[in-house]
Amino acid sequence: MQNRITQMLGVQYPIVQAPMGWIARAPLASAVSNAGGMGIIETSSGALEEVRAEITKMRTLTDKPFGVNIAQAFVRDPGIVDFVVDQGIKFVTTSAGDPNRYCGPLKEAGLTVFHVVPTLDGALKAIAAGVDGLVVEGGEGGGFKNPRDVALMVLLPLIRSKVDVPIIAAGGMVCGRTMAAAFALGAEGIQMGTRMVSAAESPVHHNWKDAIIAAKETDTLFLNRHGPGPALRVLRTEKTTALDLNPQGDVRPEFANIRDLYFGGDLEASIALTGQVAGRIDSVKPVKQILEETIAEFEDEIARLCASYNAR
Amino acid sequence: MKTRITELFGIKHPIIQGGMHYVGFAEMAAAVSNAGGLGIITGLTQKTAADLANEIARCKDMTDKPFGVNLTFLPVVDQPDYPGMVKAIIEGGVKVVETAGNNPQSVLPFLKDAGIKVIHKCTAVRHALKAQAIGCDAVSVDGFECGGHPGEDDIPNFILLPRAADELDIPFVASGGMADGRSLVAALALGADGINMGTRFIATKEAPVHENVKQALLAASELDTRLIMRPFRNTERVLTNAAVEQLLEKERTLGKDITFEDIAPEVAGVYPRILAEGEMDAGAWSCGMVAGLIHDIPTCQELIDRIMAQANDIIHGRLLKLAD
Numbered sequence: 001m002q003n004r005i006t007q008m009l010g011v012q013y014p015i016v017q018a019p020m021g022w023i024a025r026a027p028l029a030s031a032v033s034n035a036g037g038m039g040i041i042e043t044s045s046g047a048l049e050e051v052r053a054e055i056t057k058m059r060t061l062t063d064k065p066f067g068v069n070i071a072q073a074f075v076r077d078p079g080i081v082d083f084v085v086d087q088g089i090k091f092v093t094t095s096a097g098d099p100n101r102y103c104g105p106l107k108e109a110g111l112t113v114f115h116v117v118p119t120l121d122g123a124l125k126a127i128a129a130g131v132d133g134l135v136v137e138g139g140e141g142g143g144f145k146n147p148r149d150v151a152l153m154v155l156l157p158l159i160r161s162k163v164d165v166p167i168i169a170a171g172g173m174v175c176g177r178t179m180a181a182a183f184a185l186g187a188e189g190i191q192m193g194t195r196m197v198s199a200a201e202s203p204v205h206h207n208w209k210d211a212i213i214a215a216k217e218t219d220t221l222f223l224n225r226h227g228p229g230p231a232l233r234v235l236r237t238e239k240t241t242a243l244d245l246n247p248q249g250d251v252r253p254e255f256a257n258i259r260d261l262y263f264g265g266d267l268e269a270s271i272a273l274t275g276q277v278a279g280r281i282d283s284v285k286p287v288k289q290i291l292e293e294t295i296a297e298f299e300d301e302i303a304r305l306c307a308s309y310n311a312r
Numbered sequence: 313m314k315t316r317i318t319e320l321f322g323i324k325h326p327i328i329q330g331g332m333h334y335v336g337f338a339e340m341a342a343a344v345s346n347a348g349g350l351g352i353i354t355g356l357t358q359k360t361a362a363d364l365a366n367e368i369a370r371c372k373d374m375t376d377k378p379f380g381v382n383l384t385f386l387p388v389v390d391q392p393d394y395p396g397m398v399k400a401i402i403e404g405g406v407k408v409v410e411t412a413g414n415n416p417q418s419v420l421p422f423l424k425d426a427g428i429k430v431i432h433k434c435t436a437v438r439h440a441l442k443a444q445a446i447g448c449d450a451v452s453v454d455g456f457e458c459g460g461h462p463g464e465d466d467i468p469n470f471i472l473l474p475r476a477a478d479e480l481d482i483p484f485v486a487s488g489g490m491a492d493g494r495s496l497v498a499a500l501a502l503g504a505d506g507i508n509m510g511t512r513f514i515a516t517k518e519a520p521v522h523e524n525v526k527q528a529l530l531a532a533s534e535l536d537t538r539l540i541m542r543p544f545r546n547t548e549r550v551l552t553n554a555a556v557e558q559l560l561e562k563e564r565t566l567g568k569d570i571t572f573e574d575i576a577p578e579v580a581g582v583y584p585r586i587l588a589e590g591e592m593d594a595g596a597w598s599c600g601m602v603a604g605l606i607h608d609i610p611t612c613q614e615l616i617d618r619i620m621a622q623a624n625d626i627i628h629g630r631l632l633k634l635a636d
Contacts, residue, residue, distance in 0.1 A: 001634055120534060120604070140468050150534045151457040151468035153489030153498065154601045158534055160494075161605075172470035177477075177501055181470065183634065184497035184626050217437075217475055218465045226564070276471045301501055302635040305627045309313050309500060 001295065004166040005189035008112055008132065009091055010065045012036030013291055015179075016135075016168055018193030019069030019093065020143070020273070021045045022262055023204055026054045028287070030061035031201035035288040039064075040093065043080065044071035055087045065090060072097025073144075085109040096144065099129035107132075114168065118146035123159045133166040134159065135191055139222070139233070141171030142194050142275035147224060147231035152182070160186025174277045176297025180305070183298075192290070194275040200286040205265030208272055209284050211235060217279025223251065235274035237267050313620060316483035317506035320429055320450055321408055322378050324348035325620055326496075326506025328485055329513045330433070330452065331382025331410055332460075332598065333357055334587040335521055338367050342374035343518035343612040351379040352410050356386075361396030368404035380408030380431075387414060394419060402426040410452065413461075417446050433487070435463030437475050440484065450483045451476075452508045458488030459511045459537070459549050459600030469502065477503020491605040493622025497631070500623075511600040517611045522590030525597075526609050534604025540596055541579070543570050551599035553592060555582075 005014035015037040017029060021044035029039030039062070041054050051068075058066055068089045070080055073096035077083075081102055084092055094102055095116035106113045107130060115126035116135040123134055136159050139149025152171050160167060168189035169182035179190050197204055198212040215235065221244045223232045229250040234240045243251065251271065260269035285293075315326040327349035329340065334357050341351030353371060358364040364381070371379055381401050383394065398419050401409060409423055412433040423430055424447065431450040432443040435458075440451045453476045455469030456462045467475075473486050486499035487508035499507050514521060515529045528551060538552045540559055550556055559578040566574055582595025610618070 003634065138468065138470065140470055148535045150604075151455065151470065151489055151601060153455065153457055153469045153495065154491075154534050154604055157492065157494045158604050172468070175474070177474055177503065178470060180501040180631065181498035183631060184501055185494045217467050217471050222466065276467060279467075279471060280474060299635045302627075302631045305497065305500060306632055306635075309315070309627055310624070 003188045005133070005168065008166065009038050009067075009189075011038050013295055014168075014189035015291055015294060016040065016067075016189060016191040017196045017287075018141075018170065018191050019044065019071070019095075020193060020197060021071070021074070022047075022259065023197060023202060024069070025050075025203065026057035026061055027203055028196060028199065028201050029054075029066055030058055031199070031287040032196070032291075033058075033062045033064040033066045035291045036064075037287075037291050038091065039066040041066065041068045042071070043069060044074040044096075046074050048075070048077070048080075048083065052083070052087070055089070067091035067093060069093045069095060070102060071095050072101060081105045081109070085111070093135055094131075095135075099126040099131060103129040103131055116170070117159070119148070119150060119155070120158050120162060122146075123163055127163050127165065131165065133168065134163065135168045135170050136187070137191075138169075138171035140276045142220065142233045142278075143273040145222070145231040145233055147227065149222065149225070149231070153185070156182060156185040156187055171275060172277050174280050176294050176299070176301050179294055179298045180301040194277050195281060195290060196287070197274070198278075198281050198284055199290060200284050204262050207265035207267060208235075208262065211267060211272070212274060212278045212281050213283060215274070215278035215281075217276055219278060220274055220276050223247070232271065232273065233275060235267070235272040235278070237272065239268050240271055243271075313623070315500075315505040317450065317485055320483060321350050321380075323350050325616055326485070327616055327619065328352065328380075328410075328431075328452070328506065328508040330487060330508045330510045331355070331384065331412065332510050332514065334583040335514055335519060336382060337520045338371035338374060339518055339520045340513065341379045342371050343516070344513065344616075345375045345377040345379040347611075347613040347616040348377075349612070349616050350408060351375070352408075353379065353381045355381050355383045355397050355401075356392055358397075361393050361400045364397050365400035365404055368400060368406060372404070378407045380410050381406050382410040382412060383416070383419070384412040385414035385416060398422050401428070411448075415442070415446070416448070420447055431485075435461070436465050436467070437472070437479050440476055440480055444480060444482050448482065450485070450505075451480065452487045453484050453504070454508075455486070455488035457601040459602075460598040462488070462539075462547060462549055464542075464545055464547055469499070473499060473502035473504055488600060489602050491602045493619045493624075493626060496619055496623045497626045509602075510598075511602050512606060512615070513612065515606045515609050516615055517609055521587045524590035524592050525587055528592055529599070529603050529606045530609070532599070532603035532606070534601060536603060537599055537601050541575070543568070544572065548596065548598060549600060550596040551603065553596075555593055555595045559596060
């Protein structure tokens with residue numbers, strides 16, 4: 001399959017792995033790149049020295065393209081631009097901040113830049129900043145969110161009708177059917193987060209993967225829709241249920257112990273950022289299998305639509 | 313386009329105009345049915361069973377195509393005259409009933425005996441399975457995007473539709489966020505057999521509502537709906553306005569102590585004032601997130617024709633090219 005995303009990113013499949021903090025490191029990202037998708041290294045952990053080592057590791061694990069996400073709210077060091085340019089990175093997604101901040105310098109250095117947007121207004125600002133493409137993220141997805149969440153079913157076609165750049169759909173993406181639906185709405189690529197957290201190569205503790213597999217579609221919570229503090233979509237646990245009932249203001253201190261949850265397997269130690277798509281994940285699979293099944297199902301779904309539905 | 317829904321209801325296109333309070337009059341339903349979709353009269357907008365019988369007769373004067381009636385089962389003590397309305401539906405020769413709200417089990421045998429097809433509106437997979445189990449012919453799966461009552465689970469259609477497709481045997485339509493040929497193809501790809509549109513049909517030439525209502529939809533962005541009455545576990549997605557923001561402020565400040573009397577000024581009896589009189593700040597009225605995708609006021613025929621043409625182009629053009 002060839003389209004603008006595969007061509008711009010130099011990948012076999014228009015499937016991108018989301019940049020989950022601490023998780024989107026070399027073992028997972030290299031598995032995605034080697035399988036024909038776009039692996040991304042995170043910076044939202046803020047641990048830039050570790051990130052630098054992960055990028056070095058990537059060079060030994062894959063000769064395929066990979067990217068870096070600059071999570072602007074977490075990376076305050078303006079040296080981040082030189083950092084990614086020096087590492088020879090060709091593809092960057094920027095998120096959680098003003099798209100004007102890094103787009104210019106990154107583009108000048110010859111990189112391809114996509115900005116993550118949760119609204120039409122955000123998309124138009126990113127276009128004005130000169131980005132090459134957009135990651136359009138619906139309220140379905142896990143992690144830090146715009147408090148006024150818009151479902152992908154509305155957000156994707158809305159932004160598609162107002163911009164010309166290629167769009168990667170994020171939130172709810174897990175299989176060929178969701179990919180076909182996203183493409184019908186105007187996306188040319190998809191990004192998977194929770195599906196990648198629960199992949200075989202994901203470094204997180206099996207307790208979290210087991211929780212994703214056990215989760216129904218109703219087992220995430222959208223915290224702080226009315227503030228205070230940043231909005232989040234998270235796995236439903238005792239801790240997050242309490243935070244939902246009694247919002248505690250800034251939840252960021254809760255992330256001090258995130259590694260005890262992600263890698264220690266204590267689901268009550270912190271907050272597990274998880275998308276609603278957890279309700280559609282029922283097994284741990286290798287990344288290569290996830291990508292190949294998604295593409296095969298995507299093609300089957302299009303064939304089914306063509307065979308079943310003739311509007312004339 | 314033939315789908316299990318078009319076959320079930322005997323309609324040309326897999327597009328249903330869901331029941332909407334003070335919108336689903338005979339003019340609306342007839343316009344949609346004449347355009348090849350399934351128009352629906354809203355039962356409870358009619359004051360009495362006799363009024364409903366009259367509305368059904370008016371619709372029959374305007375179309376010879378199939379149309380339906382919506383019956384919403386409310387959790388209230390003073391129940392509307394459901395037996396009388398069912399009688400009016402059966403005697404009026406209506407072919408389809410869209411049920412919503414509480415379990416429709418009490419009226420189902422009467423409708424089925426009369427040969428009427430029943431489609432039940434559901435906001436959760438477990439409700440859809442229940443509807444299937446009690447003998448509904450189809451369900452309308454309403455994602456979190458939808459205007460009106462999205463339930464309390466908050467599952468948008470990108471998640472809810474494939475979950476429903478995996479579990480259900482009976483046909484279902486996607487409701488919530490549906491606006492055009494793109495949404496139709498997305499819904500089909502996620503396993504639905506058609507779409508239900510509410511808000512999009514309000515912004516049509518034939519919709520029997522005040523012009524101010526249509527203009528409010530054109531002006532709305534994707535961020536302009538709000539969820540009200542969440543503390544009552546009777547959540548409604550509405551278009552924001554001064555009254556809605558005032559209501560939300562009451563919900564915030566009164567917290568768990570809030571009672572229905574506190575919000576009555578913004579919700580009780582406001583529908584005719586808004587939809588018929590065009591008093592846009594009179595209170596809260598149901599509106600889907602899809603308002604952000606509405607930019608014009610076509611006729612129902614123009615709207616449905618272009619949805620079908622666009623869907624065909626996407627499936628047999630853009631998507632087919634990718635899979636080759």
